[in-house]
Amino acid sequence: MTPAARLQAASEILDEVIEAAVQDGPPADVIVSRYFKRRRYAGSKDRRAVRELVFSAIRRSAERPASGRSAIVGLAADDPSLLELFGEVRGPELLRDSEQRAPASLVPEWLMAELSPLVTRDEWPALLERALVDIRVNAARTSREVVLDQFPGAEATELSPWGLRLPPDSRIDDHPAFAEGLIEVQDEGSQLIALACEPRNGEKLLDLCAGAGGKSLALAAAASEAIILATDSNRARLSKLRPRADRARAKIETRLLNPPREIEELEDWRGVADVVLVDAPCSGSGTWRRNPEGRWRLTPERLDRLAAVQERLLDIGAELVRPGGRLIYAVCSLLSREGSGRIADFLSSRSSWQIQDAGIGGGRTDGAGRLLTPAHDRTDGFFVARLARPC
Numbered sequence: 001m002t003p004a005a006r007l008q009a010a011s012e013i014l015d016e017v018i019e020a021a022v023q024d025g026p027p028a029d030v031i032v033s034r035y036f037k038r039r040r041y042a043g044s045k046d047r048r049a050v051r052e053l054v055f056s057a058i059r060r061s062a063e064r065p066a067s068g069r070s071a072i073v074g075l076a077a078d079d080p081s082l083l084e085l086f087g088e089v090r091g092p093e094l095l096r097d098s099e100q101r102a103p104a105s106l107v108p109e110w111l112m113a114e115l116s117p118l119v120t121r122d123e124w125p126a127l128l129e130r131a132l133v134d135i136r137v138n139a140a141r142t143s144r145e146v147v148l149d150q151f152p153g154a155e156a157t158e159l160s161p162w163g164l165r166l167p168p169d170s171r172i173d174d175h176p177a178f179a180e181g182l183i184e185v186q187d188e189g190s191q192l193i194a195l196a197c198e199p200r201n202g203e204k205l206l207d208l209c210a211g212a213g214g215k216s217l218a219l220a221a222a223a224s225e226a227i228i229l230a231t232d233s234n235r236a237r238l239s240k241l242r243p244r245a246d247r248a249r250a251k252i253e254t255r256l257l258n259p260p261r262e263i264e265e266l267e268d269w270r271g272v273a274d275v276v277l278v279d280a281p282c283s284g285s286g287t288w289r290r291n292p293e294g295r296w297r298l299t300p301e302r303l304d305r306l307a308a309v310q311e312r313l314l315d316i317g318a319e320l321v322r323p324g325g326r327l328i329y330a331v332c333s334l335l336s337r338e339g340s341g342r343i344a345d346f347l348s349s350r351s352s353w354q355i356q357d358a359g360i361g362g363g364r365t366d367g368a369g370r371l372l373t374p375a376h377d378r379t380d381g382f383f384v385a386r387l388a389r390p391c
């Protein structure tokens with residue numbers, strides 16, 4: 001493909017990404033792969049170059065652009081070498097005078113006031129920087145020191161005792177340590193959420209929103225003799241946990257939940273869990289560096305719906321914790337409403353619950369919990385709070 005054809009391809013893909021953001025369709029990564037499945041003639045360099053253009057355009061605009069073309073016109077405004085490609089054969093059509101270009105910004109205007117006050121403007125660029133490659137060592141079966149020697153250029157993470165940070169573009173899925181279940185790809189921030197649970201052998205741990213089980217696996221690695229139940233309402237996601245647990249040789253039970261019947265379906269866990277982790281669905285504003293088009297998907301209505309789900313899941317989690325047990329609430333969000341505000345609401349009707357230190361070393365105090373941010377902690381953004389049920 002010529003450079004002009006690559007730019008035109010990026011424009012077409014961005015049209016699909018914009019459409020998917022409105023319709024709650026597939027993520028940008030999937031759209032890029034699908035586009036090239038239909039165009040086998042494109043080589044790996046073409047794919048890489050087009051992908052880079054697509055993601056640069058997504059990162060550049062916090063607000064959803066009017067079209068793929070306006071997104072690449074915006075890109076070209078910052079990079080004049082792209083301007084020359086408009087009007088070339090197979091390239092985008094010639095630029096018209098006063099053509100609309102997507103404005104450049106980091107945070108959607110309507111969301112600025114929702115960000116935690118800790119996320120000051122000087123932190124915003126880090127929200128869109130390239131994410132680092134972190135792995136978690138399966139502490140039940142090996143040690144960080146042993147794995148460190150197997151990855152040239154790796155460094156131990158500062159906050160998580162189980163983490164290694166690898167050089168950018170490191171491949172993990174074809175490494176023998178991965179096949180043997182000795183490592184998992186996991187951002188240091190996610191590792192710290194499992195650490196905040198302080199899992200102990202013999203305890204009953206419930207990961208209520210386990211998804212594909214990233215945090216359940218970290219809990220099992222830290223306390224291999226704990227009784228762990230991983231639940232989720234999404235069958236496809238939860239089904240990914242089984243093979244991962246087998247690879248890690250982790251003992252984790254799974255149970256699919258059918259809202260709104262979660263409490264009935266968890267009757268046997270009511271009031272008996274030592275730990276309940278509620279890693280709730282959220283805006284994903286702490287992971288924009290991995291999913292920058294998340295900014296295009298979020299709307300005030302969607303945020304309201306997420307807030308209602310978070311409130312419900314916290315109520316459910318609270319029912320399951322035993323007296324004296326701990327409830328850990330986490331969101332990969334930097335919005336106060338989903339983090340410190342959510343816990344303030346929770347505590348307003350449960351004044352006897354105690355706020356505990358999250359015990360994670362990193363982050364900063366944000367209301368009753370701690371906030372990890374990409375700029376301050378070099379992790380994905382997370383809010384985490386640990387609460388103890390009164391005896």
Ligand SMILES: C[S@@+](CC[C@H](N)C(=O)[O-])C[C@H]1O[C@@H](n2cnc3c(N)ncnc32)[C@H](O)[C@@H]1O
Pocket residue numbers: 190208209210211212213214215216231232233234237257259262279280281282309313
């Ligand atoms: C932030 S993700 C969890 C990520 C996961 N803990 C991990 O470490 O990879 C939130 C999850 O909550 C799940 N969820 C949403 N509503 C739920 C409900 N009512 N009961 C249980 N899980 C729910 C979603 O399907 C999603 O997998």
